[in-house]
Amino acid sequence: MTDQQRPPRRPRLRGRSVALIAAVLALAGGTTTLAAQATAYNVHPAAQAPAQAAAHAAAPAAAPKAAPTAPATRSATPSAAPTPAPTPAVTPVAAAAPSSTPTPSPSATPSATPTATPSPTPAAQPSVKAVSLGTTGTAPADADSAKVGALFSGSVAVGNHFCTASVVDSPGRDLLLTAGHCLSSPGSAVFAPGYRNGSAPYGTWKVTQVFATTGWSQNGDTDQDFAFLTVAPLNGKQIEDVVGANQLGLDASFTAQVRLYGYPASSDLPLLCTNATTKFSSYQREIACPAYSGGTSGGPFVSTDTGQVIGIIGGYQQGGDTDDISYSAYFDQTIANLYATAISHTG
Template sequence: MVFAEGRRPALTGHQPRHRQEGSPRMSRQHPRNRHSRIGRALRSRRAWRDIALLLSWLVIVSIGSTASAAALSGSASALGTSHPLHTTRSVARVGAIFHGPVSSDGDHYCTAAVVGSATRDLIVTAAHCVSGSTDDLFFVPGYHDGQAPYGVWKLGKATLDPRWVAGQDQDLDVAFVTVQPLDGRRVQDVLGGYRLGLDADTTRTVRLTGYPADGDAPITCVNRISPFTAGQLRIACTAYSGGTSGSPWVTGGDTVIGVIGGYEEGGSTDDVSYSAYFDGDIGALYQRAVAAA
């Protein structure tokens, strides 16, 4: 399910971080027997032809899958490897959350992204990023190198699931936050908004963009996700350290299907991150946020 942009279908943050696993090995068997009789030879050739056709099909499928991911990342070898962005136009809807003054020396501690809504003023992030007061919190989309190319937006009301508030349920570590107007304009009118994707395939290829707290520019990475638990997704992308909680998992260029958070508030090492699975509970939370805006 996808909520289209502009439609209703409907302090203290932590700096957690991420477990890596090996890739499965594949083996090949090579038949060695030769047949001298014509009948057996023909049957053997037909079998080899069928095997060859099957192998060709598998190669095409494999190449197509790799090419799809590589098209997002720039090259197949770049999958799972992050790199910094010092020009942020392509990811302008993603921004750093600052506590206090916005500058190259400022305190940005989490990441968020604009999500489309009828109210045109919502961002999505991790619940643990905004579990306290939003006073003195600011969203700076496209922030890089001390610059705020799309303005500094004051945060308003945060909507969190009561079950996360009561017990920090890792499957509900998601929040929607209103952003106050700036110079008479709403944030979605300036930047547009990602679609909210619910019940998405758990093996999609996504782009992950976020703001490490010890850096002055976002990093971005492309890789295929996988299920971790029934309510959690996992992705291997390097260097997502403290400050990247709330980073959006974007698929198809315009649909967000997760944010770094959930398991251990995003993970215990920098190179593997987690997200709560965006299902009906997240959709209901989104509707509550829209209604409250």
């Protein structure tokens, strides 16, 4: 495998990188490129908000996240991200209104109490398992984790994955979400949802298109470190028909509780941690979950309240310079515009 087939490693890259292709993707079936749509994407204020600037300035200069020991084919050449360019402001999209609460049905009139001695009532079973917040473990193999998978360069093999992605709902039913720094061109990239220990239980899906903002692809704006990918059908089916999808969530509270998934490069099992996020800066959220090392970039923040994906590991320090703290760019009108562009070019 050549370096041109995999994204380049950066010391601060949460994706276990192997040769990022610098050019913006030429979309399949046409010559339209995202560079021609700069106006639609650059929607952040011209300068960082004071809170963001202060937070970034105050952040300790942690050592870059070390990548695990790798075979000679894995590139380890660092590549500095370009300085973000100023962009115009926009009014954030309003969050979707919550569904109305159904009116409960009236209780039926109880029958007369029997004279016989009643049987003991079994103890009530909890509807959900208790969750230890901020604790990381292996994600169970269930319907939720099936929507999350690992990105590979070429063949699906043990130790060959470099980033994480997840399926998001779309009209074409073929859309993934990952970090912008994970992939800039399809190349030989494939996606294996629900991947575990060398097995791809839901098949291997070829990446066909990559959609990133010009703010990220041209200026390295960490507030726009996200990308959508399309994948080709497999056996006549779209990926969403096989594993389902999470809806994209916009303008979610900075203090939302989420399930955080990710595939570390040092393991072939997905991690899961549940915790509340906090506001790091105006356009960055933060979460404390241990052991999210290189390879977890692109892992989704799935809201425990709505089931929507409201962030991905990326953004500030391309996801974080330490294994125990992760970041995400805030999902607002910027990613909504990119989503609209992606679904308009699918199919």
